[in-house]
Amino acid sequence: MDSGTLPGAEPDDADAERVVLHVDMDCFYASCERLRDPELRGEPVVVGMGYEPGETIGAVATASYEAREFGVDSADPISAALEALPRRSEADPDDPDAPDPAETAHYRTVDMEHYKSIAAGVKEVLHDCADAVREVSVDEAYLDVTERTSWEPVASVDDAEVSTESTASGPAERRTLAEGYARYVRDRIEREAGVPASVGVAPNMSAAKIASDHDKPEGLVVVPPGRVGEFLAPLPTEAVHGVGPVTARTLSGMGIETAGDLAEADPAELESELGERGRELHERARGEDDREVTPTGLPKSLSRESSLPPTDDVGTKRERVRALAADVSRRAGERECLYRTIGIKVVTPPYDVNTRARSLPGPVDDPELLEEVALDLLEEFEEDRARKLGVRVSKLDFARGDQATLGGFEIAGSDAEESGGGRDGDERDSESRSPGVNGTGEESTARNCDGQTSLVEFDAE
Structure with missing residues (x-):
């Protein structure tokens, strides 16, 4: 055909x-690994960086659906993934002290060329x-x-029994x-x-x-x-393109819990509470979106965020920042871009957003330096309780190579996508919503709709 x-x-x-x-x-990376090794089909598969002996940084890039059933998700630190789901190579059915093979996963290191x-x-x-x-x-x-x-x-078809009912x-x-x-x-x-x-x-x-x-x-x-509109109505507000966790909480405070509630809300009240995005979200909840499908440009920054139970434990916060830095570094390498500024974001209870950044003398692609600077910036918040952490690189330079992606990037701006931060597609799921700060000061998170980590701008310079 x-x-x-x-x-x-x-x-x-x-x-x-x-x-x-x-x-x-x-689960694109996991699917690629299964294509190379068919024995992985139907098995829990975790793809990431930092699995090699001696590695000090690492994060999960994507986890298969089978692995997610054990609580492993994209951007999790390697240590957390291994604790929830040990390596299959460590399983031994004859050793009572070894992991149960049914509760282990196959771990693979990111192979971008493949x-x-x-x-x-x-x-x-x-x-x-x-x-x-x-x-x-x-x-x-x-x-x-x-x-x-x-x-x-x-x-x-008159003379054939052909059903015309949708099978989707x-x-x-x-x-x-x-x-x-x-x-x-x-x-x-x-x-x-x-x-x-x-x-x-x-x-x-x-x-x-x-x-x-x-x-x-x-x-x-x-x-x-x-x-x-009928399709969207029963869905939670976070399903609406452009609504992230912070906006969802704001809407909830207004008594708006579903897309149907949002569609029926007073657009003037939404605009008063959320700024210009309020009316836009109202339209999308009603099924109205006149954007055209056009090629994309390059992002202004790449970032990754991760929520965690509020904690002031220094080790926990540093481990999470290491994982986020590793993930951001991997994405920068995937896109063959350099960066001049490294920043972090620390959200403290209830929802106070703090950002810090450091500019470098010139553009680099240096995973160890990225981790070092991010951890150094984190020291200012060593005694603070954190409920969300983020790492960002900005002032990007794509001169060293073409984009190494399926196609490109969302341009940072109003029509890019804001991730909800709670799953893989997935992280939604890439999760995917508008980068940058919206009318409530909300920043984008970084997962796509299938839980594979995606990176977007989380804070304006």
Whole structure:
């Protein structure tokens, strides 16, 4: 099958509803490791840095769904991951003191060259299947496929028993050409690149992103025009594109708990409480998002944040900062960029945000220096209780190489994505929401919708 318009589509209709796909790879690094070693399929797999003997820094880059069932998540320190889920190599069914093999995982060190080669195959499929592709990170992208398909329902066949009911998840009742095309894209990625993906289909970007995270892994969720508000209504406010933990708490204080509540709220009151973003979030909760799928630019900074039970334990805070620094360093290396400024963020109870940064004489890519500076900045808060920590690099320099991702980066700004910080896609899930400070002073967190760590700006200079 070629990537042209499917039968029945009417791409020349200027009034046709847009068809937007959000493609979110499922545990991408772990999937790449399984592609190389099929014996890992169905097994808990943890991919990260710092597993080698003698390593002092390290963090989980991604954990398979099987590993997450044991509490291992992206950006966890290596020590925490190993405590929750020991190495499979340490298991011995004949040794009562050894870990139970059923409660261990396969650990793999990040191998970016391998992941780049797989991502290149995914990228080829995406660009062949869409005229407009917005590449967000190594494991997710938006596609505008309006010119390739449509929301037209699949026609019934008189002399054959062909069901026209939708077989996708979501509010779609009738099978549409858009559903078939999305299934084709998803299946082609797995067939040609060898890794699984989840796809959300909707008439706009924010709804498509929420849909792709709704039925993981290998999900296909279709939200037709006119059904977006209905689909969003029962979801928690954090599901709305652009709502992070701080905004969600603000909304909760206003008696707004669900996207439906947000859609019915007074936009003037929201704007008064949240600034300009209040009206924007109100529109998105109503299923309104007129952003176009366009190529992305380069970020202003890369950061990673992690929540933890409020603690003043110095060792715990330093260990978490080491893990975050390792993750940020890995992402900078993945994107082949240098940085001139290193910063940290410390959130103390109740929700006081403190940031510190140090500028360097010139651009560097030095994991040890990044950890050293971050820990040095943390010393100012040695006696403070912390509920969230973050590490950031900024004043980025991409001169040394092209972007080494599936496609690119979200530009730091109002239409980038703010992560919720509570899962992998995932961290959502990459978690993915708008970077930078919003109307409440809220900063973005750093996970994508599938729990693979993504990096965005968490604080304005």
